[in-house]
Amino acid sequence: MCELLGMSANVPTDIVFSFTGLMQRGGLTGPHRDGWGIAFYEGKGVRVFQDPRPSYQSEVAELVRRYPIKSETVIGHIRHANVGDVCLANTHPFVRELWGQNWCFAHNGQLANFSPAPGFYQPVGTTDSEAAFCDLLNHIRERFPKHAPGPEIVPTLVACCQRYRSRGVFNCMLSNGEWLFTFCTTKLAEITRRAPFGPAHLKDLEVQVDFQSETTPNDVVTVLATEPLTTNETWTMHPSGTWTLWVGGECIVRAIAEPLSDKEID
Amino acid sequence: MCELLGMSANVPTDIVFSFTGLMQRGGLTGPHRDGWGIAFYEGKGVRVFQDPRPSYQSEVAELVRRYPIKSETVIGHIRHANVGDVCLANTHPFVRELWGQNWCFAHNGQLANFSPAPGFYQPVGTTDSEAAFCDLLNHIRERFPKHAPGPEIVPTLVACCQRYRSRGVFNCMLSNGEWLFTFCTTKLAEITRRAPFGPAHLKDLEVQVDFQSETTPNDVVTVLATEPLTTNETWTMHPSGTWTLWVGGECIVRAIAEPLSDKEID
Numbered sequence: 001m002c003e004l005l006g007m008s009a010n011v012p013t014d015i016v017f018s019f020t021g022l023m024q025r026g027g028l029t030g031p032h033r034d035g036w037g038i039a040f041y042e043g044k045g046v047r048v049f050q051d052p053r054p055s056y057q058s059e060v061a062e063l064v065r066r067y068p069i070k071s072e073t074v075i076g077h078i079r080h081a082n083v084g085d086v087c088l089a090n091t092h093p094f095v096r097e098l099w100g101q102n103w104c105f106a107h108n109g110q111l112a113n114f115s116p117a118p119g120f121y122q123p124v125g126t127t128d129s130e131a132a133f134c135d136l137l138n139h140i141r142e143r144f145p146k147h148a149p150g151p152e153i154v155p156t157l158v159a160c161c162q163r164y165r166s167r168g169v170f171n172c173m174l175s176n177g178e179w180l181f182t183f184c185t186t187k188l189a190e191i192t193r194r195a196p197f198g199p200a201h202l203k204d205l206e207v208q209v210d211f212q213s214e215t216t217p218n219d220v221v222t223v224l225a226t227e228p229l230t231t232n233e234t235w236t237m238h239p240s241g242t243w244t245l246w247v248g249g250e251c252i253v254r255a256i257a258e259p260l261s262d263k264e265i266d
Numbered sequence: 267m268c269e270l271l272g273m274s275a276n277v278p279t280d281i282v283f284s285f286t287g288l289m290q291r292g293g294l295t296g297p298h299r300d301g302w303g304i305a306f307y308e309g310k311g312v313r314v315f316q317d318p319r320p321s322y323q324s325e326v327a328e329l330v331r332r333y334p335i336k337s338e339t340v341i342g343h344i345r346h347a348n349v350g351d352v353c354l355a356n357t358h359p360f361v362r363e364l365w366g367q368n369w370c371f372a373h374n375g376q377l378a379n380f381s382p383a384p385g386f387y388q389p390v391g392t393t394d395s396e397a398a399f400c401d402l403l404n405h406i407r408e409r410f411p412k413h414a415p416g417p418e419i420v421p422t423l424v425a426c427c428q429r430y431r432s433r434g435v436f437n438c439m440l441s442n443g444e445w446l447f448t449f450c451t452t453k454l455a456e457i458t459r460r461a462p463f464g465p466a467h468l469k470d471l472e473v474q475v476d477f478q479s480e481t482t483p484n485d486v487v488t489v490l491a492t493e494p495l496t497t498n499e500t501w502t503m504h505p506s507g508t509w510t511l512w513v514g515g516e517c518i519v520r521a522i523a524e525p526l527s528d529k530e531i532d
Binding site: 042043044045046047048050059060063066067087088089090091095096097099100101102120121122123124125 | 308309310312314316325329354357361362367368387390391
């Protein structure tokens with residue numbers, strides 16, 4: 001299994017605190033030794049740092065920690081490989097262009113016997129995760145050849161995720177820079193921080209931050225992670241089947257999807 | 267104008283020496299203050315570092331200098347903006363997936379009145395360079411829906427470059443990780459280093475390297491750059507219209523294309 005990290009905020013925000021916690025799980029407090037990656041949206045551009053090495057000893061991770069990149073949308077991932085070798089091409093998040101936008105995707109889970117129909121987007125690596133991402137984009141592109149707003153495409157996203165879910169564990173994060181979409185079948189936790197901001201203590205390392213000193217009263221910052229990253233805050237756990245759509249730190253729509261029946265899967 | 271840097275080698279080779287020279291031109295010994303980027307192929311994966319800040323004072327550039335990434339194919343670029351704002355989305359090299367491969371592209375020059383027909387690949391940013399890259403990929407994809415070897419697609423690449431050339435300056439580098447293609451209309455220089463290796467002195471900084479101590483007798487490493495990067499070696503300058511295709515440090519095919527006549531452009 002892997003671990004996911006996502007952020008949606010209404011102002012460019014640095015995610016160093018959460019990233020620092022997550023990176024410890026990449027071989028130190030957690031078993032996810034098989035690489036890590038993080039994507040930061042910066043306007044329409046996206047900055048991706050990846051490394052097939054364990055995150056807790058990665059020089060690239062150290063740069064990301066030292067160099068606070070501010071972004072409104074972030075997707076991060078640390079990998080515990082099950083399908084596909086440990087190599088750069090198999091390292092999340094994956095990126096493709098659709099509608100002149102950078103789409104980013106990361107997945108935690110494993111899909112059995114998954115070989116989607118070939119389409120325009122093709123995987124570069126050999127993971128089930130990238131195959132699912134390409135399949136999802138092929139469906140979106142077919143249904144929406146031109147740009148459509150997040151809430152309009154959510155039913156297609158959910159329908160795809162429901163199909164993947166029928167083949168195994170499928171927790172994922174997806175963004176095109178306008179919104180952040182999540183789907184949870186086993187583990188995902190969220191926290192939204194807003195005024196009055198207080199201190200937070202990391203679970204995986206002796207680090208604490210006082211968000212009060214780094215924020216303005218109007219800031220809204222939501223962090224999503226496979227497991228809660230702090231010990232002194234209350235995280236909301238997503239029940240299985242939960243999907244959410246975030247814009248500027250706020251959840252604009254969410255629901256819980258029931259698993260498909262065998263008939264619906266066929 | 268911008269500056270380009272490319273490398274093709276038969277063994278994973280670090281490009282720190284050449285990169286160090288190039289980065290000085292990003293605001294210090296050259297005027298290219300408007301960002302920089304570099305892409306390293308690692309198997310089928312590609313590692314891209316980019317920054318819209320001047321390279322000579324970029325922390326990300328510092329990381330790349332300190333952290334020798336070994337690759338067989340590299341494309342780098344420092345930008346002096348003429349079309350498009352200074353922002354991450356407008357920073358070269360650009361990457362798209364085609365045939366399940368990562369294609370990377372960087373351009374030096376400027377195209378006048380360039381608005382190619384829309385196609386599958388769409389630019390994320392607003393540069394003429396990314397528009398040309400998307401147009402080129404749209405042509406390749408249309409002509410070769412499935413993987414074809416480099417020498418087979420070269421005529422299509424050259425035909426596209428010839429059309430762009432009719433609109434201005436078009437020096438470019440393109441790779442899919444299997445080969446490196448270059449096209450030159452004004453400035454491009456190359457050097458192939460092989461045994462016996464000797465010392466090299468950078469032009470832009472007091473740095474010297476002895477390649478002898480870092481190589482084996484079978485290594486072949488070609489570096490291409492807008493202008494020669496060293497003072498004690500003989501670089502070959504590309505005449506206008508020269509295109510080359512490199513695999514493993516060796517040029518496997520090259521020619522000089524005459525400019526199109528007005529009739530051919532229409």
